[in-house]
Amino acid sequence: MEEFETYLASIPNAEHSKQLRIVLEWVLHTFSNLKPRFAWGQPMFTDHGTFILGFSTAQKHFAIAPEGEGIRQFSEKVIAAGYEHSVKFIRIKWEQPVNYALLEEIIRFNMADKADCTTFWRK
Template identity: 55%
Template sequence: METFADYLATIENRQNRARLEEVLDWVSKRFPNLAPRIAWNQPMFTDHGTFIIGFSVAKHHFSFSPEKIVIDRFSDEIKRAGYEHTKQLVRIRWDDPIDFPLLEKMIEFNIVDKADCSAFWRK
């Protein structure tokens, strides 16, 4: 979590900071092969240099972005989990439960789907 320490320190609300730290720590432990990094002022995880998932924070929620194709594929499950989403990101209100199994499926999908991808983003 050292990679994300400076970013997390910018989140003023301690509970929100702890919440995002919990999620980032979970991703790090569940997917130790992913590389944590900060890019575009956001914590993210990559695999062989390609983007897998990124996170951002707002006043009332945090978001994660796995790329549009993943959100399209899991849209129904995202809605069933009670989360709002756009074409590019999923919003989780700070006090909502985190559907870790859904997050895991989305990350796993990206890892497999981008296994042969040589670019950072899908084209």
Template identity: 50%
Template sequence: MEVFADYLKGIDNPDHRARMEEIFAWIVGKFPNLKPKIAWNQPMFTDHDTFIIGFSASKQHMAVAPEKAGIVRFSEDIVQAGYDHTKELVRIRWDGPVDYSLLEKMIEYNLEDKADCSTFWRK
């Protein structure tokens, strides 16, 4: 995950940095075919040059962005996991648990739904 090294160094709180490193390592282990990259100054994972999931760090939470379609598809699951969300991202508080099964479902959904996608973002 060398591609994320500079981004992670920029996270001042060592616990927040470790949490993101843990999630990235889990994704790499669970989905080894995904390509990690930095775009728009944010870490993300792609498949055949199309966006699958992205992340960003803020003071109170980590934002997970599965695109609007992923939010719509998993809105109830997101709320049941205790996360706040907008139309484009899910907020996972630093002091709360990470629902890895939900992350897995969002990634798998995007992989399947975008299997034939030829653009970075959905149209």
């Protein structure tokens, strides 16, 4: 979590910072093989040098970025969970519970789908 401490400290709302910390720690503990990295102004996780998932914050939500393919694969489940999404981000309002089962499914998909990927981003 050292990579993310400055970012977490920069979140103006202490409760939001605490909530995102819980999510990031969950990713670290659930997927201990993923490497935490801070790049492009956001906490992210990589696997064998390829991007798996990133996070960002806004006043009313935090966002999960699994790349476009991760959004396409899980769009219906994301909407069923009560979240909004764009082509790049899933937005979870600060007052919404995190659907960890869905988050785990998205991460596992990206890891499997990018198992042979030799670039940071999908081509």
